Amino acid sequence: MTDLPAPPAAQTAGLALPAIGVSRQPDHREFNRLYRSEMGRVTVFLLNLGASPYEAADAAHEAFLTLLPDKWRDLEYPGAWLRTVAYRKYLAQTVQRALPTDPVPDRPGGTCPMELVLLTEEQNDVLEALRLLTPAERHAVVWKMDGFTHEETARATDKDPAAVRQAYARGRKRLISILVLRKGDDSGE
Template identity: 65%
Template sequence: MTEVPAAPAAKVVPALRNPRPPQQQQVQDEFDAFYRREMPRVTVFLVNLGASVYEAADAAHEAFLTLLPDKWRSLDHPGAWLRTVAYRKYLRQAMARTQPIDPVPDRPGGTCPVDLVLLTEQQRSVLDALGQLPPAEREAMAWKLDGFTHEQTAQALGKSPAAVRQAYTRARQRLITTLGLKKEAESGE
């Protein structure tokens, strides 16, 4: 009987992780930076529109889920798009339930965006005053507080710049009166 030589032992090669191509990694890195910058801002924006901090964080997170890394770069104004979608998500969740049932979502890195929204007493007073505004005025003021121009706001909301400007002017006047800033505004000008 002839002996059959044993097959050579297979070389054990460690499994290599398939790294992302450099271009795809760059897109992901840019999206992560966009997320870190915009998540707290969108949360505050929604709070200015009347959401609780938890509702705002939840709606902002849901909006980000629809804005995948591949999609956000194709938008002309991803910040405005994100705020519009987040506001719609907030309105839907407010109509669907009265108490949040899910925990507040975490950001990459394990920190919650709610931690970044700490309000001073003055900010709470402003939020209370914002809550007394009619919806169109509150909406115009929230967009302005978030740094958008009247033209950008009008484009995002599908309104005329004149309508947004008028709502903002009325909101500003009501806030000055409500917060008792009339004398300060007159003496400061």
Template identity: 65%
Template sequence: MTEVPAAPAAKVVPALRPPRQPQEQAQSEFDAFYRREMPKVTVFLVNLGASVYEAADAAHEAFLTLLPDKWRDLEHPRAWLRTVAYRKYLRQTTTRTQPMDPVPDRPGGTCPVDLVLLTEQQKSVLDALGQLPPAEREAMAWKLDGFNHEQTAQALGKSPAAVRQAYMRARQRLITTLGLKKEAESGE
């Protein structure tokens, strides 16, 4: 009888950490997306006229509809999120004007979000944004949030030319309203 040679000993490689499961990785990526985009969406909604409380509430509601397994399938998740958050904001303003839930350890049930401190300049800009017609305010809010005219047009279902025109009108009105034209002319 012929002897069968023994198989070579397998190398033992210690595993430092088991590979991440796809679901864990998706959740981790979603968490990072949430941390990065939540404050931006809130500011976006404030620029569109929401109070800080309303903006945070609508942004949270929008994120609830964007489940960790769904957001990766969207072609433009940032734009989608802002569109949904804005719709959530518009729906909530017809149902209430002030937060109804009391906050523990605060006299009178005030919301600590109302205590957000804005500089005088930020208040002036928000007031000026509030004076813009809706289409102009919308175009300016998207621009302030870092979207170009084409991206904004796609998200809003408008033509890039219409968005560009609304933005230019908004910009001109803001310059006039905030008195920036006088400062720019006197500085020359």
């Protein structure tokens, strides 16, 4: 094999030439780690806010798509950002499906988000009880269930931390009373 002469310096000034044999593909291991750690959690977060399993999975995937190609590297709080964007994507789905015109197609390949998110009977009871809370209470409780502080929730949702704390306290109290009543009904009391 013959060596090619180097191009004149004037032609390559300011250009970054890739080294031969070195891949220019970005390293996506960190993104994959973020995806694996947050995808199921964001999906459950949306389920807790009232989405169906398919709606939750679609909205969570759409939120992750907005992170590509490199936006995810610049986020200070990717978990909160993903939940906020996924919730907005879910709400957009709700508006779009208000007037269905086409039949829902079968999902190809047997893919089902429920394979990734399996809920226990207790979790299903909590989901049903969450649906009985007001939207503000539900949001505060679900963000807290997902491990966020009231201050983080307030920052992510553009609300006052005191309002988030108050909604959480009311929601938690109502949630407990709903679940206690249901447990009493189930045991035959």
